[in-house]
Structure formats: C-alpha cells, structure tokens
Amino acid sequence: MEFGLARNWWVIALRGVLAIVFGVLALFWPGLLWLAVVLIFAAYAFVDGCLAIYLAVTGHAQGGQWWTLVFEGLIGIIAAVLTVVWPAITELAFLYVIAGWAVLTGVFEIVAAVRLRRYIRGEWILAVSGVLSILLGLALGLMPLAGLVALAWIIGAYAIAFGVLLVALAFRLRSLARHAYRPPEPVTVP
DSSP states (O other), rough: OOOOOOTTTTHHHHHHHHHHHHHHHHOOHHHHHHHHHHHHHHHHHHHHHHHHHHHHHTTOOOTTTHHHHHHHHHHHHHHHHHHHHHHHHHHHHHHHHHHHHHHHHHHHHHHHHHTTTTTOOOOHHHHHHHHHHHHHHHHHHHHHHHHHHHHHHHHHHHHHHHHHHHHHHHHHHHHHHHHHHOOEEEEEEE
C-alpha cells in the first residue's frame, strides 16, 4: 500500500486550515471574496489579451486572421482595465449571469417535469426544484447586493466545512502513517 499521502498528512491539514481561513474571511468580509474573484478575472483577461496580441504580432495567426487576434486581445485588455476601474460593475454582471442561469435552469426543470409526468411518479419534485431555481434567480436579480452577500456566505460556509473535513482527514492519515511505518529493527552482529 502506498503511504505517500499519509506521510504528507500535513499538506492536507494545511489545505484545510487555508480553506477555513478563506471561509471565515468570506463570512465576515464578503466584499473581499467578490473583489478577489473580480481581480482574478481581470488578471486572466489581461494576460489572455496580451497573449492573443503576441500571437498576432509574431505571425502565429492562421492565414490572414491576425486582425481577429489583435481585436480579441484588445477586447481582453479593455475588459481587464474596466474590471479594475469598476469592480462593482463586474460583480453585478457576474451575479446577473448566475441569476439568469438559475431562471433558465428552473424553466427547463419545469418543462422536463411536465414531460416526465407521463412516465414517472414524483415528477412534481423536479417542478418544485424548477420553481425554487426561478425564485432564486429572481431574488438575485431584484436584490443583487443581498445576493452577493448571500453567495459569499454560502461559499464561506462551504469552505469552512471543507476545511474542517480536510483537517480531520489529515489527522486520520497522520495516525495511519504512524501505525503503518515502523523503523527497521537494528541488526546486531554476534
């Protein structure tokens, strides 16, 4: 049996502690979570835009499509700059994407429940799930700031629970490593 994971239990414990710290920060400072998400997106958009322009300038574009890469790169860089200048707009846009997804998912769940009505019993559960998804989407769309805080809290609670589970796993692995590995007995020469 491979005990590499058990020998490195402390790495899992560290991941757990970091998840707990992140979760506590998300619960008590939800704006920090969204600012981090926005800044990570800005960094990605900027690097992606620069790489697209680099590919166009160095002649790696296929055929005469170099201008599409330049355009794509400029859009990425502009999106990054706007994200850093107006992070609240990006946060709201992200929340509206989630709200729209929830509403569309809810509609599709209700449609699926109606179609499944002929084939299975209990399709109402799927319909109720759809209604809840639509209500969530509408609530997020109508109260975006409350939605941002609530999502940050949910993510924070998840991170804390995940971190606690990782720390518990780490200590079980530590125990396993201690019991599984015994140093060899010293050899005595007669």
